[in-house]
Amino acid sequence: MKSMKFIYIAILVVFISSCQDEFIETEPQATILEDNYYQSEEQMFRGLIAAYDPLQWTFADGAWSSSVMLGEIRSDNANAGGDPSDGDQPGWQAIDDFLNTSLTLESQAFWKKGWWGVYRANLIINNDKLSSEVIDEYKAEAKFLRAFYHFDMFRTFGPVPIIDHVILENEYSEIERANLTELFEFISNDLEEAIPLLQEAKYTGSLAGRVSRTTAQALLGKVYLYWADLANDDPNLFDQAATHLNNVITSGQYQLVDDYHQLFAFGVKNSEESVFEIQHTNAVPSDWGGAEFIDGNMMTQLCGIRGLCSDHPEYEAGWGFLLPTESLNSHFLDDDAYRRTASIISATELSTDGCNVDLAEQNSADFDGYFQIKYANYKDYTAPNGGDPVLQKDPNQPVIRYADVLLMYAEALERGSGSSGEAMEHIDMVRERAAGPGDNSGNFRDTQQLMAEEGLTLLEAIWYERRAEFAIEGDRWFDLVRSGRVDNNLFSAQKASNLDQSRIYLPIPQRDIDNTGGSLTEYPSAELFN
Template identity: 25%
Template sequence: MKKISTLLLSLGLLVFSSCEDDLDQVPISSGSVPTFYKTADDFTQALTAVYSSLRYSTAGGYPDRLYNLAETRSDNLYAVADIAGVREWEPINNFATTLASNSYIAEAWNTNYASIFRANTFLDQLATNGTTVDDATRARYEAEAKFLRAFFYFDLVRYFGKVPILDKPLGADEAAKVSRSPVADVYQLIMADLQTAISGLPVSYTGSGNVFRATSGAAKTLLALVHMTRSGPTYGIEGPGLAVNEYAQAAKLLNEVIASGRYSMLPSYTNIFSYTNENNAEVIFDVQYVSGGQNLGATYPGQIVSDDLFTALRIPFSSGSPDARFASNNLVNSYPTGDVRKAATFTLNYTNITGFNETRPTITKYLNPSLRGVSRFDWPINFIVMRYTDVLMMRAECILHGAGGTQADVDNIVNQVRARAGISGTLTGVTMAQLMEERRREFAGEGLRWHDLVREGMALTTINAWITQDDVKRRMNTIVPNYVIYPVPLTELTTVPNLYEQNPGY
């Protein structure tokens, strides 16, 4: 198993922790520029710490955030708690209007801005003190840091719409004067950073110690998704969609990733997520984890699973609670006969410790009890952020929006995905609705569904129809355009009054 070394991850965590007082900065907070950048090794450690931002936060890291704010928001999970009002994720699932004080939403804002500050500080020090690093490495380090900064800003735009632009490290007084910028302006920074990343990043790296680093393929894939997201509808709000029709630009980048020959679809769907087959040909960019009780393990595999299921799997990490974010019946029932992805993605039922048979399905795509760590929050499995099948299916999406390609190309991509899943027969004349349903089944549990619906203008109609069908507890609100994005966290509104305005509807 190729895995970033525990030593290197520990190094990143050490830098992350020791510099946290200097580097932690949300737009409104204290912050100062650190002075530890003196040697080439200092820069290597500091850049590793920026990558570590993807793994570590108060709520578990980037994969956990996808579960909390994207998967839970979608029709993939029916995240209505057994007892109303006791779970932080339930109001997110229910489209509540009182989310400004929700800790998951605050985590998304705070962690992304702390990460941006780390990237900004690194870039600032690289420009002023970077002569200790050789020219080629310095150019690559700049490209890596800008890829990460773009990644963090894109995450913010998709969740909050307008956000403050900070492209250099600022102190508290300066940050307290920076208001939210229009979405179009934030995208300009994202796209400029990704262009630098594309030109400065290698196609691949040598050595297992570099397996976590971003490549030009990752930067192209992310920029393609940015173009597609910008091209989505506006919903009449200041959200991630600008209706700019950049599908041709996205398709060009996706075609380059495909033509590179660096990636391929694995023959087996389950092998994509195997604990013993990480960093495989399907992976374009992932978040790396190592278990063993060193605070380097993943928390996301156990994030939406009930204690009862852990007990049923003979995993002694539970307190006996049956509460969980169960998969929606609508999702589970959408899989055709013979689809191997269904068994690979869900535990459909289990018997709990009292002998009760739980029939609500659970997404267990990333659980391997035999290779667990020391707790339910210590798993060794990497989280795949971008994979090759997604590139192919995004290309099909662009073609259906008028980018270069044919209907036969779209059909071929979808039929490749279905054939690997074990589905007999082929489709012709695949529509956007069919493509989105195939994406839903292929990427269930990977945090893509909500963003897919928003990008394609399907969020309102799809979610409201699903609520009518699946909300048996009748706690979910009808989704309206304002709920496509989240509120600005209350702490940001109150620290410097009148600096930020709240998003409408909250």
């Protein structure tokens, strides 16, 4: 296997984050030579926290960075939004309209934080000075993180280089994209090696957010699902996805939250449904001078309701990005209203609460009359230890929920050699919860009834469910890409005119193409997917 070596930037220093009262309360505090630092389990743990840290970044390289935005605004679920001018975050507008280039700062920011994560993970994985069961577990967590960062960047940029150690400047010219098989073998091997060494039980309390065995099994199942899709619907790969996802289900560690609305309610974090969740906190004061190191989640302010009146009882105004489309609103069937009202809200619905929205403040080209409320800008957010309150809002970001495990398992069964009946049983678990709490028999149609009455195949029923269940959570575009359903008819005529196969993935930043002398290409070639 051709294993390319890569690092975002070759340096001999790393920010080491301190372990405070909680695992996620990290603050870069020192610049220490690598060779002199990792000398104890405590130092390795702090280095591990540093490898987790880029997951939190919502700002990098002078631009806002969000996997949720990248996974939604390129799809039929949402538009970029912002203020009515053309100059409000033009990078997000370009990404939304398939007009982004290798100089677009927002995609460059996502690229940067991914490779910083891999770099820091490699420092842990390749350290051979310490040996113990604890160190083995830290290295397993770092392997999970290295796999996750690779996978996340693959979904965004296509096949990327394989990074397995720190590379110095004289190796830059060797950097090139791996092909699909090489990359997915590398990712799956990292996860397979990590699984037996990770803690079996889910982390809770002050250590919530660390990955456990089932976290890695869930990600591995998702990786195999993508791999199967992109490998011409390989049934053997779908079967492998089902095996790993079933391990999560049979572990008994997770269950669906009873009330769908509670998943994104104020203050709800690391619920019984959370398999992998990016942690945020308001405990560490942040200001604009160090925006790259904020521990809050800027999604709430960025994507809050623009032009909202100041006396709304729950929400305060935000900057109006990530605007749901009419296509998403109309996707929800009549008996799916409860799930819709936990995901999006219309300007009309806000007005009925006695609070009008100033429509003149909306980006008219992107505004279909709806706002997202999964990352609601609640008035109850506080900055207890100082800093700018705008930067301190701290909802976590769900990455894999148990509902995702159930629906991925159902899809893997249906597309592999599994039972359609078993697949429907797992879909029904998600559908029944979506109907609402309490006596919902009048609202709940099981999958078989849904298929018969709506004229859907089982696979189409799964796709319906995924779009409704995970609306505004960052998976829609990637689901469309992996399943070959990106179609110009999903978009407005203007946006569709910019879309072709070369725009499916974001371009690699120009500065890194230049640093490699052109061996790293802007877009992936078709041959890399063979």
